Amino acid sequence: xxxxxxxxxxxxxxxxxxxxxxxxxxLRPRLAKAIEEGRPLRVKLGMDPSAPDLHVxxxxxxxxxxxxxxxxxxxxxxxxxxxxxxxxxxGKNKAxxxxxxxxVKANAVTYVEQVARVLDVERxxxxxxxxxxxxxxxxxxxxxxxxxxxxxxxxxxxxxxxxREGLPISVHEFLYPLVQAYDSVALQADVELGxxxxxxxxxxGREIQRDYGQAPQAVLTHPLLVGxxxxxxxxxxxxxxxxxxxxxxxxxxxxxSISDKLMADWVGALSFGRWEDLLPQARSGEDPLGLxxxxxxxxxxxxxxxxxxxxxxxxxxQVIQRGETPDExxxxxxALGGEANLGLLDVLRQTFGLASNGExxxxxxxxxxxxxxxxxxxxxxRLAAGEYLLRAGKRRFARVSLK
RNA sequence: GGAGAGGUACCAAAGCGGCCAAAUGGGGCGGACUGUAAAUCCGCUGGUUUUACCUUCGGAGGUUCGAAUCCUCCCCUCUCCA
Numbered sequence: 001x002x003x004x005x006x007x008x009x010x011x012x013x014x015x016x017x018x019x020x021x022x023x024x025x026x027l028r029p030r031l032a033k034a035i036e037e038g039r040p041l042r043v044k045l046g047m048d049p050s051a052p053d054l055h056v057x058x059x060x061x062x063x064x065x066x067x068x069x070x071x072x073x074x075x076x077x078x079x080x081x082x083x084x085x086x087x088x089x090x091g092k093n094k095a096x097x098x099x100x101x102x103x104v105k106a107n108a109v110t111y112v113e114q115v116a117r118v119l120d121v122e123r124x125x126x127x128x129x130x131x132x133x134x135x136x137x138x139x140x141x142x143x144x145x146x147x148x149x150x151x152x153x154x155x156x157x158x159x160x161x162x163x164r165e166g167l168p169i170s171v172h173e174f175l176y177p178l179v180q181a182y183d184s185v186a187l188q189a190d191v192e193l194g195x196x197x198x199x200x201x202x203x204x205g206r207e208i209q210r211d212y213g214q215a216p217q218a219v220l221t222h223p224l225l226v227g228x229x230x231x232x233x234x235x236x237x238x239x240x241x242x243x244x245x246x247x248x249x250x251x252x253x254x255x256x257s258i259s260d261k262l263m264a265d266w267v268g269a270l271s272f273g274r275w276e277d278l279l280p281q282a283r284s285g286e287d288p289l290g291l292x293x294x295x296x297x298x299x300x301x302x303x304x305x306x307x308x309x310x311x312x313x314x315x316x317x318q319v320i321q322r323g324e325t326p327d328e329x330x331x332x333x334x335a336l337g338g339e340a341n342l343g344l345l346d347v348l349r350q351t352f353g354l355a356s357n358g359e360x361x362x363x364x365x366x367x368x369x370x371x372x373x374x375x376x377x378x379x380x381x382r383l384a385a386g387e388y389l390l391r392a393g394k395r396r397f398a399r400v401s402l403k
Numbered sequence: 404g405g406a407g408a409g410g411u412a413c414c415a416a417a418g419c420g421g422c423c424a425a426a427u428g429g430g431g432c433g434g435a436c437u438g439u440a441a442a443u444c445c446g447c448u449g450g451u452u453u454u455a456c457c458u459u460c461g462g463a464g465g466u467u468c469g470a471a472u473c474c475u476c477c478c479c480u481c482u483c484c485a
Binding site: 255290292 | 432446450
C-alpha cells in the first residue's frame with residue numbers, strides 16, 4: 001500500500017506531544033482503511049473517578065483525544081467506575097484505597113461535566129466500564145486472569161519495586177491491568193491513550209485483545225505533568241494540582257508559583273496543538289517572569305475564557321506582587337455570644353477554618369497575622385464588637401464583623 | 404502449617420522502664436530574601452484556659468510508684484521453609 005498524504009498528515013498530528021507510540025506500523029493501514037471507508041477509528045482514554053476533580057495534568061491526554069476527534073475519529077472517554085472500586089496501584093508505593101460505589105458515582109458525574117470543557121462530548125462516546133465488568137461471571141474473570149502470568153505482572157515497575165523492597169502487593173492489584181485491558185476488548189479500541197505511567201497497562205491491552213481475537217490497539221503515551229510542588233506527579237492526593245474548575249485567581253496564582261524549570265516542562269507538555277508559539281522562549285529561558293505570566297493568562301483563558309484573565313492578573317499583582325489587600329475580601333460574621341469580646345485565636349480559627357487554636361497561635365507568633373493592615377503578635381489579644389480586616393499569611397483575607 | 408523480622412507523629416526513621424509530646428531527615432505552614440518562583444536562611448509543626456494539664460507510639464488487657472519501652476492475647480506486614 002502506498003502511503004497516502006492524508007494518512008501521514010494524521011499520523012503526524014497523532015504523534016505530536018506523545019512519548020511512546022507502540023504499534024504505529026499496524027495502525028497505518030488501519031488508518032488508511034478508516035479514511036478510505038469513512039469509518040472512524042475508535043480511540044479510548046480511560047480515567048478512574050477516584051477524585052471529584054480533573055486537573056491540568058489530565059488535560060494533556062484529553063487534548064490528544066480531542067485531536068483525534070478533530071481528525072474525524074471517535075473519541076471514547078471511559079469512566080473507570082469499576083476500576084475505581086478496585087483501586088489502581090500505578091505509580092504508588094501503596095495500594096490505592098478502593099472507593100465506595102456512591103463516591104465513584106458522584107465523581108463520575110462531575111468528570112463528565114468537566115471533560116465537556118475540553119471535548120465536544122456530543123460527538124464522543126462516554127462509557128463506564130461497570131457496564132461490561134459487572135456483567136462478567138467469576139468464571140469469566142478467572143479466564144481473563146489465565147491470559148497473563150505473575151512473572152509478567154512483576155515486570156511492571158511499581159510491582160517489581162515493591163516486591164524488591166518487601167512492600168505489600170495485594171493479589172487484586174494484578175487485576176487492574178487486566179480489567180483495563182479487557183475494557184479495550186469490550187470497546188474494540190483501535191488506539192488507547194494514557195500517561196507514560198500507563199505504558200504497561202496499555203500494552204497488556206494489546207496482548208489481551210490479541211488473545212480475544214482482536215487486532216491489538218495502538219498505544220500512545222504522553223508526558224506526566226509534575227505538580228505545582230515541582231516534585232511529584234500532579235495528583236489530588238498530593239495536593240499539587242491546578243484543577244480545571246479552580247477559580248481564575250487560583251489558576252493564575254498557582255501557575256505563577258511554579259519554578260522556572262517546571263514552567264519549561266509544562267509549556268513543553270501542554271503546547272501540542274495549542275501553544276507551540278511559547279516553546280522558543282521556554283527553551284531559551286529568556287524573561288521567565290514574562291513567560292510565566294503569559295502561561296498563567298492562557299491557563300485562565302483556557303478554562304474560564306478570555307474575560308476572566310484581566311481580573312485574575314490584577315488580583316495577583318495587587319495581592320502577591322504589591323502585598324496589598326485585594327478588592328474583594330470574603331466577609332464573615334461571628335457571634336460574640338453575649339461576651340464583650342472574643343479572643344483573636346478563636347476569631348482566626350473560625351474565620352479561616354483552622355484546625356485548632358494552636359494553629360492560629362503559630363500563625364500569630366510567626367508574624368503572619370494582620371488586623372486592619374497592622375501586624376499583631378499578641379496571641380492574647382481580644383477583639384470587641386466591630387469590623388476588622390484580617391490577614392493570615394500572604395493569601396488569606398477576611399473581613400470579619402463581630403456582633 | 405513452621406521459623407524469623409517488624410508495626411512509632413503527615414511520611415521515613417531513632418528511642419527500648421522515668422530526663423519522651425518522643426532525636427533526626429523529608430513534607431507542610433509561617434517569616435526574610437527575590438523577578439512570581441527556585442535556591443538559601445530563620446521559626447513553627449498533637450490539644451487546651453500553655454511555667455501546667457490532657458490525649459498519642461498497631462489493638463485489648465496486665466506488671467510497675469512510673470511503660471513507646473517489660474509480659475499476655477489479638478490484628479496487620481515482610482522474608483525463608485512447607
